[in-house]
Amino acid sequence: MTAPDAVPFGRRLAEAVADRGPLCVGIDPHRSLLLDWGLTDDVDGLRRFTDLVVEALAGRVALLKPQSAFYERHGSRGIAVLEEAVVRARAAGALVLLDAKRGDIGSTMDAYADYLRPEHPMAVDALTVSPFLGPGSLDPAARTARASGGGLFVLARTSNPEGGEVQHATAGGRSVAQHVVDAVGRWNTPDWLVGDPAPDPAAFADQQGRWGAFTGSFGVVVGATLPELDVDLAGLRGPVLAPGLGAQGGSVADLRRLFGSGRAVVPTVSRDVLNAGPDVAALRAAADRWTAELGA
């Protein structure tokens, strides 16, 4: 059942985009970045790095996307740094997408989805998930997301060059990537989960997939690096997270070429913004440059 005060992630994201522009900035404390910032590659350096990014950008961009791998590599103390940062970023007005790319059988996905429950110590607004065990294995996470006003971004056509080896494979005349997009599109319809209490009809009143109108809480990941858009996003009714800008070679022109202007796209950049640190003003200026270019 949907908690009465749970504003759906899709609506909160659309509001953030209307206020701040569509940019998502990734918090990826690579070892090399910690050293470039004059920090140590340990928990103290990790904390300082994260604090500075949160101070610079929470509430300034639509989404912050901490990459869990860079915290996990420092063990439990690294995860504690991430947890404190998530709490602080959300208190400062940020929407937080935890990039952890979880994917498992349904009963285990149910546990991963607890990240989306408000009572979780590291509660986040949305989570990245991997559909390799079949999109249906993610249903329990989608159910929790819908109940708690959270969001999911499912890997569909990833930005890395190897992605197509599996994502282009076909079954039943559709590519694996298309199966993923179609499954996510179903989550974004009001009749998904028939038998559960009906969700707020206003949440589904207008799902044209454009900012300014409500978009669904379930999105897909499609890289800005693709040579061409080889999935049909018409039935998605939700946002597209587009990584691969800057360090991986993607540009704003690539976003336009791939997605045009009629789609709810959240471009995400990590290193290209983080390289501007550790100065807070310089980090803000780097993010602002992307936002201006995206809006132009």
Ligand SMILES: O=c1ccn([C@@H]2O[C@H](COP(=O)(O)O)[C@@H](O)[C@H]2O)c(=O)[nH]1
């Ligand atoms: O297809 C994907 C899915 C996720 N990512 C993640 O996004 C950032 C990209 O970092 P950059 O420094 O902007 O290249 C990183 O955390 C990846 O794990 C992706 O790149 N592609």
